[in-house]
Amino acid sequence: MDNAFTMSNRDLVVLILAAGKGTRLKSSLAKVLHHAGGRPIVNHVVRACLPLHAKKIIAVVGHQAEQVSAAVAHLGVETVLQQPQSGTGHALLVSKRAIGSAKYVLVLPGDAPLIRTETLRALIQKHKSGNAAATILTAVLADPSGYGRILRKSGDTVAAIVEESQLTAEQRELNEINSSIYCFTCAKLWPALAQVKPDNKHRELYLTDAISILNSKGETVLAEIAADPREALGCNTRADLAGVDRTFREWKREQLMRDGVTIQLPETVVVDPDVTIGEDTILEPCVQLLGKTKIGTRCIIRTGSVLHDMMLADDIVVEAHCVFTQSRIESEVVIGPFARLRPESHLLKGSKVGNFVELKKSTLGEGSKAPHLSYIGDTKIGSKSNIGAGTITCNYDGFAKHPTHIGNRVFVGSDSVLVAPVKLGDGAYIAAGSVITENVPPDALGIGRGRQANKPGWASKKRRELGGHNHHAPKKSMRKKRR
Ligand code: UD1
Numbered sequence: 001m002d003n004a005f006t007m008s009n010r011d012l013v014v015l016i017l018a019a020g021k022g023t024r025l026k027s028s029l030a031k032v033l034h035h036a037g038g039r040p041i042v043n044h045v046v047r048a049c050l051p052l053h054a055k056k057i058i059a060v061v062g063h064q065a066e067q068v069s070a071a072v073a074h075l076g077v078e079t080v081l082q083q084p085q086s087g088t089g090h091a092l093l094v095s096k097r098a099i100g101s102a103k104y105v106l107v108l109p110g111d112a113p114l115i116r117t118e119t120l121r122a123l124i125q126k127h128k129s130g131n132a133a134a135t136i137l138t139a140v141l142a143d144p145s146g147y148g149r150i151l152r153k154s155g156d157t158v159a160a161i162v163e164e165s166q167l168t169a170e171q172r173e174l175n176e177i178n179s180s181i182y183c184f185t186c187a188k189l190w191p192a193l194a195q196v197k198p199d200n201k202h203r204e205l206y207l208t209d210a211i212s213i214l215n216s217k218g219e220t221v222l223a224e225i226a227a228d229p230r231e232a233l234g235c236n237t238r239a240d241l242a243g244v245d246r247t248f249r250e251w252k253r254e255q256l257m258r259d260g261v262t263i264q265l266p267e268t269v270v271v272d273p274d275v276t277i278g279e280d281t282i283l284e285p286c287v288q289l290l291g292k293t294k295i296g297t298r299c300i301i302r303t304g305s306v307l308h309d310m311m312l313a314d315d316i317v318v319e320a321h322c323v324f325t326q327s328r329i330e331s332e333v334v335i336g337p338f339a340r341l342r343p344e345s346h347l348l349k350g351s352k353v354g355n356f357v358e359l360k361k362s363t364l365g366e367g368s369k370a371p372h373l374s375y376i377g378d379t380k381i382g383s384k385s386n387i388g389a390g391t392i393t394c395n396y397d398g399f400a401k402h403p404t405h406i407g408n409r410v411f412v413g414s415d416s417v418l419v420a421p422v423k424l425g426d427g428a429y430i431a432a433g434s435v436i437t438e439n440v441p442p443d444a445l446g447i448g449r450g451r452q453a454n455k456p457g458w459a460s461k462k463r464r465e466l467g468g469h470n471h472h473a474p475k476k477s478m479r480k481k482r483r
């Protein structure tokens with residue numbers, strides 16, 4: 001037996017309308033490719049449809065057709081080209097062949113990304129059990145402006161959809177809107193669509209006009225009101241996009257909190273949809289966790305840190321204002337504040353990275369430390385080594401990148417420059433301020449710097465010469481004399 005969760009819909013084709021330009025966004029990017037909640041908006045729509053297990057999912061593309069097709073192809077969506085884009089009704093007509101012999105078509109606009117699978121299931125269920133020609137997902141909005149309004153006939157049935165531009169003063173007060181999500185019975189839809197005329201100022205074929213035509217033919221048109229009206233929100237303007245993005249972020253944070261994550265000042269925290277976080281991890285205000293970031297349990301991510309495609313194990317402290325990309329951090333690492341991890345870096349268990357330290361394509365071994373002001377690139381560091389303040393690996397000679405190998409228990413004195421390719425053996429010791437250009441054997445001291453010479457009495461002699469004044473800076477009158 002089918003139930004709501006296992007129900008497959010092999011008699012149904014999903015059609016996503018994604019051909020429009022999105023004039024009101026004032027953008028060179030097609031509307032449905034704009035991001036909200038960490039994905040292009042059309043992807044959210046496709047993802048909501050995937051669990052329906054429809055016969056197929058088709059996207060109608062037109063404006064920037066190639067990019068839009070590419071954005072949904074990996075989700076198994078096929079595309080139909082609508083050229084030119086002569087309205088939502090026209091978009092259905094050009095898809096007729098692709099829809100083929102399916103009994104039902106579920107139509108969704110590509111610009112209403114908050115729609116949820118459960119709501120679509122309820123819509124399809126109502127359509128089938130009500131034997132309707134069309135069932136419209138509607139929503140009751142405090143501010144319905146910009147949307148087509150639902151003219152009810154009686155109870156559950158609908159007489160017509162009136163577009164904003166065609167509303168009478170009285171109809172303007174109606175606050176039940178058309179979400180542009182519909183389930184149609186194909187055998188009833190096609191004859192009605194054939195009668196739609198471009199009777200509007202844009203000379204377009206409006207799918208909404210098919211509703212009054214079906215009604216006048218005596219067919220049943222039902223409406224299902226979305227439980228959460230936000231599911232019907234379209235993204236026609238930048239303000240719409242910002243509002244929809246806010247809702248996605250809120251839903252994601254609510255999910256994380258239900259799963260045992262502490263989020264301080266949640267409204268300031270941005271987490272992308274694919275991010276996972278373990279129990280008892282704490283996110284401080286203004287943290288951003290992006291891409292496919294995965295964080296284990298009992299970590300603390302302090303304020304202002306931005307993590308993109310990162311893997312963090314358990315019990316890690318990320319101090320404030322860190323920026324990490326495409327790297328791995330093993331358990332019990334403490335890192336930051338103001339640390340930067342560039343791609344392919346790997347911090348092993350219990351290691352420590354301090355402030356103003358940058359790692360790129362480098363491994364810091366177990367228990368090793370780079371506490372202050374360093375650049376470490378293309379470098380492998382063994383365990384229990386210490387990288388002194390201001391150490392720099394010169395991995396680039398202006399032509400090519402070269403590796404640095406630092407063994408176990410190596411001590412690199414502060415302000416050292418390691419000119420790659422170079423190897424420091426286990427237990428080696430580098431004198432502070434060295435420029436190391438040759439390999440250092442295990443347990444050796446590497447020292448590469450100018451030798452210091454002290455000149456006894458030099459400073460007091462200098463002061464005497466300058467007139468016995470015990471000042472560091474010569475007086476104004478003396479400066480003149482010297483010139
Ligand atoms: C449409 C509905 C309106 C509804 C609103 C909900 C019509 C005439 N109006 O208005 O009743 O309240 O959605 O958001 O249908 N598209 C194409 N080809 C076209 C035209 C549009 O694929 O030729 C696509 C767009 O890319 C978009 C979707 O259809 O994803 C809806 O088009 P849009 O221009 O946003 O319609 P609205 O003015 O929002």
Ligand code: MG
Pocket residue numbers: 109111234235236
């Ligand atoms: Mg729209």
